[in-house]
Amino acid sequence: NAGVTQTPKFQVLKTGQSMTLQCAQDMNHNSMYWYRQDPGMGLRLIYYSASEGTTDKGEVPNGYNVSRLNKREFSLRLESAAPSQTSVYFCASRKGSAGTGELFFGEGSRLTVL
Amino acid sequence: QKEVEQDPGPLSVPEGAIVSLNCTYSNSAFQYFMWYRQYSRKGPELLMYTYSSGNKEDGRFTAQVDKSSKYISLFIRDSQPSDSATYLCLGDNAGKSTFGDGTTLTVKP
Numbered sequence: 001n002a003g004v005t006q007t008p009k010f011q012v013l014k015t016g017q018s019m020t021l022q023c024a025q026d027m028n029h030n031s032m033y034w035y036r037q038d039p040g041m042g043l044r045l046i047y048y049s050a051s052e053g054t055t056d057k058g059e060v061p062n063g064y065n066v067s068r069l070n071k072r073e074f075s076l077r078l079e080s081a082a083p084s085q086t087s088v089y090f091c092a093s094r095k096g097s098a099g100t101g102e103l104f105f106g107e108g109s110r111l112t113v114l
Numbered sequence: 115q116k117e118v119e120q121d122p123g124p125l126s127v128p129e130g131a132i133v134s135l136n137c138t139y140s141n142s143a144f145q146y147f148m149w150y151r152q153y154s155r156k157g158p159e160l161l162m163y164t165y166s167s168g169n170k171e172d173g174r175f176t177a178q179v180d181k182s183s184k185y186i187s188l189f190i191r192d193s194q195p196s197d198s199a200t201y202l203c204l205g206d207n208a209g210k211s212t213f214g215d216g217t218t219l220t221v222k223p
Contacts, residue, residue: 040122042118105158108156
């Protein structure tokens with residue numbers, strides 16, 4: 001049982017390049033989330049999807065786009081990467097659409113923008 | 115002002131010590147509170163989940179919520195080196211989960 005799977009685990013980009021972080025969950029969860037974590041800081045919500053077909057902005061959405069491809073998959077796209085987007089990105093999911101219950105996290109994707 | 119403020123640490127204690135980790139929050143709409151544990155280079159994992167004011171105990175861990183003072187705590191009894199990790203508190207309102215910045219704990223043998 002894989003839980004939440006993120007790819008890639010590591011990525012180095014040059015300023016201005018684009019990339020997509022992929023996330024898939026096999027727990028039949030309704031809600032999915034993208035967070036970023038910077039040194040000494042907690043997790044900050046970038047975007048979330050309460051259910052298939054819906055997405056909403058979180059605390060720090062600028063510079064990112066998301067797609068809820070289906071119930072299992074939620075991708076995060078950086079259209080023109082900037083050094084300020086160097087971070088560890090975590091995808092998470094939870095069972096309910098209303099947001100209650102445990103958040104299950106992936107292992108993280110470490111992104112460096114030069 | 116951040117919605118969830120967490121004592122920054124880092125915290126270093128000897129094995130067997132009682133550890134107290136603390137957060138305050140400002141959003142009265144928070145309905146649920148959680149504590150997550152994050153080992154180095156891993157994703158966070160749920161440790162404790164609470165809804166109402168009061169205490170919830172699970173083995174060596176006790177989560178305490180005081181909604182009147184907007185204060186949440188996690189106590190670890192008989193701390194072990196395996197408890198060395200970053201602990202994150204979380205307040206949740208209808209799907210929008212706000213994390214504290216985390217407290218890094220080291221338990222020395």
